[in-house]
Amino acid sequence: MVSNVGRTSAEWLRYITSLPGVPGQEEAVARELLKAFGSVADRVEQDRMGSVYAWIQGDGKPPRPRALLAAHMDKIGFLVRAVEPGGYLRVTEVGGFDSRTLPGKEVLVHSSPPMVAVFATRPPHLQKKGEADRPIQLEDLYLDTGRPEREVKRKAPVGTMVTLRQSPIELLGDRLAAPGMDDRAGVVVMLRALELLASKRPSWDVVAVATVEEEFGAVCLGARTAAENLSPDLGIAIDVSHGDMPGAREGDTVPLGSGPALSIGGNIHPVVLEGLKRSAKALSMPYRVEPCPTGSGTDAMDIQISSSGVPTAVIGIPCRYMHTGVETVEPRDVDRCAHLLAHYLSELSPEWRAVEVLK
Ligand SMILES: [Zn+2]
Structure with a gap:
């Protein structure tokens, strides 16, 4: 149609x-x-x-x-909760994302101007014993913009909106994932x-x-x-x-x-x-x-x-x-x-x- x-x-x-x-x-x-x-x-x-x-x-x-x-x-999306030393962002969710699906996702921090970031966490080699056995929580994740702390603090204060940055994916049968x-x-x-x-x-x-x-x-x-x-x-x-x-x-x-x-x-x-x-x-x-x-x-x-x-x-x-x-x-x-x-x-x-x- x-x-x-x-x-x-x-x-x-x-x-x-x-x-x-x-x-x-x-x-x-x-x-x-x-x-x-x-x-x-x-x-x-x-x-x-x-x-x-x-x-x-x-x-x-x-x-x-x-x-x-x-x-x-x-x-659903996220809000910046804190800017940690090194410029890493901690976020709180708005609306209830499934946290297990987030590591490795690209996001857009709606700062001025907007910044691209990634949801990151420590790799398996650096995790504590047993850490990988429990489901990942949002508290285990942070955003890495690649920018220094001072710049991140200035551009993305607490409360800044964060959304997944992902183009719609066209699947077979005309189906769309986004x-x-x-x-x-x-x-x-x-x-x-x-x-x-x-x-x-x-x-x-x-x-x-x-x-x-x-x-x-x-x-x-x-x-x-x-x-x-x-x-x-x-x-x-x-x-x-x-x-x-x-x-x-x-x-x-x-x-x-x-x-x-x-x-x-x-x-x-x-x-x-x-x-x-x-x-x-x-x-x-x-x-x-x-x-x-x-x-x-x-x-x-x-x-x-x-x-x-x-x-x-x-x-x-x-x-x-x-x-x-x-x-x-x-x-x-x-x-x-x-x-x-x-x-x-x-x-x-x-x-x-x-x-x-x-x-
Ligand atoms: Zn709905």
Whole structure:
């Protein structure tokens, strides 16, 4: 699928995953998304938290019901915690990287100007007895910029953002591996869905929100504040779901290339889920149902409990190796999620309310 702004989904994925933005420092990605969304939406704006809103005006009679889509634009990374003698940087993580995957990785220290560095640790010959037998922790690692202590201290003070510096890797079958697919792939789904909705107007207003601070911790700050701000009648979060991989328990993952993963559980409104399934069937699109017995771990958790409650659902993009530098997705799944969203939203009648359907 080629967008009307001239990029395929794979090209959008490559571009949007390359932009920095740990929780709380999303300015650079927000700037680019204002432009990207601005090329397809009727209106774009940023709220006080920094989340980016893209509006598609419905063609129903006002006052129109409103659907909120949410995909988080922050991605996991690091902050400088200390500059040690010799100019070595110690970092703290923001969002939860798998530390075992970090030694030998190249990073970008977002200093002024930015500096390239490597995640390093002592080689096996210089380790203490038994040290290699336990899993590596972030405290075992440091960043080596190659620059002297004074210069590093001046350019990269405590709190400076650090992100993996890794170009997307093209695997066979059009699959792409890159840090930040969680959840920039969801942002691309929203962008493609907006394009489809701009040409085939729904009766509802649709606001796609690239949220800040989902990876922050217990609360999805951007989603919570956007939902309070917009008072939507319906909320759908788009995020990554664990893709199939060796060693994972069957039932805990969904195969790459199998289309959207639709969550089921207490975080999900059954009527919205049924509607999404109906849309997938109408489009002859494969999909999986993914049990989420506890919270979905997505923006949907906070949208659902904003104000007096919002019917919510989660559309998952199958993604392997979450929270590592090689988060892997298949662009075809991204396209499918966008088509599913656009179809579901354009089928909503102006009078439809999930809560009333349940009664
Ligand atoms: Zn995510």
